Amino acid sequence: MINNAVIFISVSIILTLVSLFMDKKKTLAGLKKGLMMFKNIAIPFLNILILVSLLIYVVPPNIIQEYLGAKSGVLGLGIAAIVGSVALIPGFISYPIASMLIKQGASYTVVATFMTTLMMVGIVTLPLEIKYFSKKVAILRNVLNFIIAIIIGLLVGLIL
């Protein structure tokens, strides 16, 4: 956790200095842009942190281990893939959830599958996707990505 802060703070300072050296105006615009983006995400992010703080208190780790842990097998994978496909959580604020799940005993396979379906498969946004790509193509893309998300989950679990 502290390491993280050190890495991100030093990288941002170095990049800012390099950028300042090359172009002051651009740098200020970039910093402003970044902080604006942070401002936009701050409230939804805090809301998710509240939710995660609550969940971590209410849901005991052994339940997470049972349903999403290493021994949960097909059930855990299925839960992760389906919830990830249906949920419409912006990627950004889903990471605290993923990190909480791992800390509470969920397996890497389950979390990687969940994150990948969350990002690549969108049941809720399917109608919109159909308008762009036609029904057949949109459904095909989602089905393929669903399968691939499970493969990604399994392989990531195997590697880590």
Add this chain to the structure above:
Amino acid sequence: MKKILKKYQPYIWLACFAIFTLASFLIGFQPGKAIYSNFTQFFIEMITFIPFLFIIIGLFDVWFPKAKIEKHIGQESGMKGIILVVLLAMLQAGPLYGAFPVAYILHKKGASIKNIFIYLGAFSCLKIPMLGIEMGYLGWKFTLARTLVSLPLFIGIGYFMEYHLKNKNFTIHDIKNKP
């Protein structure tokens, strides 16, 4: 009245949580205190790296403007085409449905079916802002493993889609211009 409600709506949860925490401390409600202590931990974890991540993203945005790069990407084929669409996708941010209009633009400019789907794949798992936050929360090993596993798989999807849709009048509609 409605306007005021709408303006403050995002803060409702924060306000409720603040009241709940305050009350918990006043009456000594243990679960409330425990949840608050969880929250402070998560908050510290977040505030020590997310703002800096956004500074990095903001700088990236001004030095590598997406619109400019988009202009130059389209018909390239082969390895170069794949690398360019992946790089373009990495510079983006936001949810997947934000990628569909860009897919339309790429299609209109003559990008191949393969590259359009590779773009969508890369968009969903290789966006730089997302990789940053993922490393922060799940560690660089997780990010590296997931990225290396995902990349060949969605390039595979691109090839499959091109093979499958080649002679099938594949087209992308611009839904903004539709009645």
